[in-house]
Amino acid sequence: MPAWMNYMYARRPERYFCFAKNVMQVETKNKTQEEVIREGIERFRNFWGAIGVPQSLHEANITREDLPFIVEGVVKVSFGQDGMLKCIPPVSREDVLEVLKLAL
DSSP states (O other), X not given: OHHHHHHHGGGXXXXXXXXXXXXXXXXXXXXXXXXXXXXXXXXXXXXXXXXXXXXXXXXXXXXXXXXXXXXXXXXXXXXXXXXXXXXXXXXXXXXXXXXXXXXX
């Protein structure tokens, strides 16, 4: 999830800013929007680590060689006929692969 957030926050910074401020309780005073967002993502990553969630795909024994198979599964299960993942904003096959690479 933090890899997804790092990849996607520039597309909808206002959503990630609100998440950082309201959910992760990041102080916003004297910080840029990007600083707040990045701190929120890091706090979220730390929270996941504290409850035992793997911090990378590598920790879950997933390798770079597994990524094409995972992408194909995502496309098969979650993509529409237009070739995009139905989310806001829409996400392409290439986006999914880039997120997975970040998560290694």
